[in-house]
Structure formats: C-alpha cells, structure tokens
Amino acid sequence: MATTLIAQATIFDATCAKPFTGSVLIDGNRIASVITGRDRPQADHVIEADGKFLMPGMTEGHGHLSFENVTATENLITPCPEEQVFTAARGAKALLDAGFTSVYGASEAKLRLAVAVRNEVNAGRIPGPRIRAGGLEISVTGAMGDESKEHNPRVGPSTLVDGPEEMRKAVRTHCREGVDNIKLDVSGDPFYPSTPGHTTPMSFEEIKMAVDTAHAYGRKINAHTRSIQGSKDCIRAGVDGLFHCEYSDEALLDMMEEAKDRIFVVPTIDLFDCMATGKAANWGITAEVAGWMGIPGLIEESIKTHTALRQRGVRHLIGGDFGFAWSAQGAQARDLQHFIKYYGYSSADALICATRNGGQAMMADGSLGTIEAGKLADMVLVDGDVLADISLLTDTSKLVLIMKDGSLYKSPA
Numbered sequence: 001m002a003t004t005l006i007a008q009a010t011i012f013d014a015t016c017a018k019p020f021t022g023s024v025l026i027d028g029n030r031i032a033s034v035i036t037g038r039d040r041p042q043a044d045h046v047i048e049a050d051g052k053f054l055m056p057g058m059t060e061g062h063g064h065l066s067f068e069n070v071t072a073t074e075n076l077i078t079p080c081p082e083e084q085v086f087t088a089a090r091g092a093k094a095l096l097d098a099g100f101t102s103v104y105g106a107s108e109a110k111l112r113l114a115v116a117v118r119n120e121v122n123a124g125r126i127p128g129p130r131i132r133a134g135g136l137e138i139s140v141t142g143a144m145g146d147e148s149k150e151h152n153p154r155v156g157p158s159t160l161v162d163g164p165e166e167m168r169k170a171v172r173t174h175c176r177e178g179v180d181n182i183k184l185d186v187s188g189d190p191f192y193p194s195t196p197g198h199t200t201p202m203s204f205e206e207i208k209m210a211v212d213t214a215h216a217y218g219r220k221i222n223a224h225t226r227s228i229q230g231s232k233d234c235i236r237a238g239v240d241g242l243f244h245c246e247y248s249d250e251a252l253l254d255m256m257e258e259a260k261d262r263i264f265v266v267p268t269i270d271l272f273d274c275m276a277t278g279k280a281a282n283w284g285i286t287a288e289v290a291g292w293m294g295i296p297g298l299i300e301e302s303i304k305t306h307t308a309l310r311q312r313g314v315r316h317l318i319g320g321d322f323g324f325a326w327s328a329q330g331a332q333a334r335d336l337q338h339f340i341k342y343y344g345y346s347s348a349d350a351l352i353c354a355t356r357n358g359g360q361a362m363m364a365d366g367s368l369g370t371i372e373a374g375k376l377a378d379m380v381l382v383d384g385d386v387l388a389d390i391s392l393l394t395d396t397s398k399l400v401l402i403m404k405d406g407s408l409y410k411s412p413a
C-alpha cells in the first residue's frame with residue numbers, strides 16, 4: 001500500500017501533549033508512525049508542511065445534515081425526501097470542506113436521509129465525512145416535535161410514541177432502516193411554549209425501553225434534554241449522548257461525573273448565542289424576541305452547567321444545531337470560540353473536545369481522534385497557529401490539507 005509523509009509540521013496530536021515539530025507517516029488508511037524532530041523516513045509521497053499546524057480532523061457532535069437555511073420546522077416537513085437527499089449530501093460536503101472528518105448524527109428531516117448519504121459516502125461516490133447517521137427525532141404526544149392539533153393532524157419532524165411498547169417499535173423501525181444514532185426528545189424546548197425547556201414530557205419507562213432496544217441492536221442512543229429530571233432519567237437509563245443539558249443541580253452533576261467514561265455531552269450553544277446576540281434578527285428572532293423566549297436565562301444555565309462539567313472531566317463535543325439560516329453547515333468550528341468564551345476552556349482543551357472526544361464518540365474502540373501510530377488517518381493541516389487564534393478554523397482557506405481515512409480530500413497547492 002502507498003505511504004505518504006506529511007513532513008515537518010507543528011503537530012497537535014490531541015493527547016494533551018504540547019505541539020511539537022515532527023512528521024507523520026501514513027500507510028493506507030492508518031498512521032504508521034509519528035516522528036519527532038527532523039528525521040524523515042522514506043515514503044512514496046511527501047507533503048512538505050513547512051511548520052504548519054497539523055491536527056486530527058474534527059467531529060461535529062450533533063449533526064443535522066439535512067438542515068439548510070432552516071427558519072422554521074416547516075422547512076423540514078414540507079420538502080420531499082428526494083430533494084432533501086441532495087440537501088443532506090450538500091451538508092455532508094460542507095462539513096468535510098470545513099475540516100470535519102466525522103459527524104455524530106442527531107436527527108434529520110426524514111428518517112433515511114443521513115443513512116442514504118452515509119452509504120454513498122462510504123461507497124466513495126460522493127464526498128463527505130465519516131457519518132454516524134441519525135434518523136427522525138422520537139418524541140411523545142404534546143411534546144417537542146408534535147405540531148398537530150385536534151382539528152389539524154399535522155405531521156411534525158418527528159416520530160410520536162406513547163408508552164414503552166410504541167417506543168420499542170419506533171426504535172426497532174429506525175434500526176431496521178439503518179440508523180446508527182437514535183435520538184429521543186426527552187425534555188421540552190423554548191420553541192414549544194406548552195412544554196418549555198425545564199419540563200420532562202417523556203417518561204423514564206419510555207427512555208429505558210428506547211435505550212435497551214437501541215443497545216440490543218448495537219446502536220447509540222442520544223437525547224435532547226434540557227431539564228434536570230430529563231438528564232437524570234437519561235443517565236439512569238443508560239443514554240450515550242446528552243444534548244443541551246442547560247439545567248442542573250448538584251446531584252445531576254455528580255451523576256454525570258460518575259458516568260463520564262460512558263457518556264458524551266454536547267452543549268449546542270451556537271443556536272442560543274445567535275438568537276441572543278441578534279445574529280438571527282433578520283429572520284425575526286431579535287435579541288428582544290430571544291428575551292421573551294427566555295434564551296438569555298438558558299445561556300446562563302448553560303454556562304453554569306457546562307463549566308462545572310468541564311471541571312469534572314465530562315467529555316464535551318462541539319457543534320450542534322447548525323443548518324439554520326443564521327448558522328450554515330460548515331460553520332461549526334465557531335463553537336470552539338464559544339467553548340472558550342462561555343465555558344472557560346483553553347484553546348488546546350477546546351480542540352481536544354473537537355478531535356479526541358469526537359473520535360471516541362464516533363468509534364468506541366479508540367481508533368479515531370488523535371495523531372498516534374495505529375490510529376485512522378483523519379487530519380487537517382492549518383496555515384497558522386490555531387492555539388493562538390482558534391478562529392482560524394472557521395476560515396476554510398486556511399485549511400490547506402484535509403485527509404480522511406488516509407485519502408487526501410484537499411492537498412496543498
């Protein structure tokens with residue numbers, strides 16, 4: 001198999017080591033060796049990095065590939081699946097273009113959109129990152145995702161279930177259709193006034209059934225959970241990924257710390273940041289509207305909870321809820337700035353959330369997310385000192401090389 005040497009880079013390997021000068025030898029789709037200093041082993045192809053910043057590829061931790069220019073759930077419900085497959089394919093490409101070599105799926109506008117795109121990407125027919133495909137959100141009557149009324153049986157962007165048996169059927173259906181990541185809507189949400197974020201419409205019995213069923217099929221299970229009760233129920237039931245998690249108390253923080261080796265937490269702060277700072281004002285969500293919706297209060301809770309989780313060593317992932325009109329697919333790297341500003345992360349530790357933690361969420365065998373011998377070769381070479389200015393990663397022109405699975409998707413001119 002052909003070998004490639006990325007020579008003389010400043011290597012950020014995401015193992016907590018300080019960046020160092022060295023070279024990386026890639027054999028097939030794996031990193032064969034990492035050479036510290038000036039030594040250069042023989043290789044079939046050599047790419048001169050000239051001291052540029054080499055880091056592992058990033059993982060979007062809560063992907064919605066089929067969201068594009070969304071301003072309302074109508075944009076998810078109305079389009080036909082045939083068109084939406086193209087939307088999801090564009091979302092996948094935008095992520096890879098932005099240095100995201102993996103996406104950990106949350107939910108999609110239709111059940112099989114990410115499944116279809118994942119299969120095409122894996123077959124090498126379209127460009128995209130590694131994809132753990134999400135399906136539809138699974139919710140309960142009257143909660144987030146249920147947009148029907150007695151007089152108007154409107155179907156929302158979700159599968160609705162009531163009771164453990166209906167939950168079992170819904171999760172099995174998702175597994176049959178090829179979904180990797182199941183997503184539950186456990187808590188309420190500020191976009192659904194009858195079930196605000198601190199409420200918990202889904203019952204523990206429903207969550208537990210979903211977890212046991214998903215795990216029986218070897219799939220991961222994740223939850224939209226903002227409420228304290230919802231997050232506690234998720235931990236007790238064995239949920240793998242917790243999305244949002246703004247509200248907390250001491251007991252919940254203790255539970256999450258105890259479960260830190262088996263859970264991942266994704267704050268998805270960009271949506272609220274956009275709403276509260278007027279970036280969504282052109283679409284009717286002014287800072288004043290965000291105030292009525294209670295968004296500044298949710299941001300305060302998010303800061304408290306996720307700062308505490310960082311201090312307790314709980315694994316955070318970046319990304320989440322991109323694909324709205326104010327947050328294009330591919331802009332996910334700006335979450336690194338949010339992690340520093342809101343949760344007190346150092347640049348290096350924020351980058352570890354984006355790379356090592358993301359790799360661990362994608363593949364439980366530890367084969368992804370760091371630059372070490374034996375790991376899968378997903379890397380990005382950046383023109384500039386990323387640790388000095390993390391915003392460089394939001395500029396795709398600075399990403400001079402993008403490698404996924406040992407193949408060069410983008411190479412230096």
Ligand SMILES: [Zn+2]
Nearest residue numbers: 062106320321
């Ligand atoms: Zn989401």
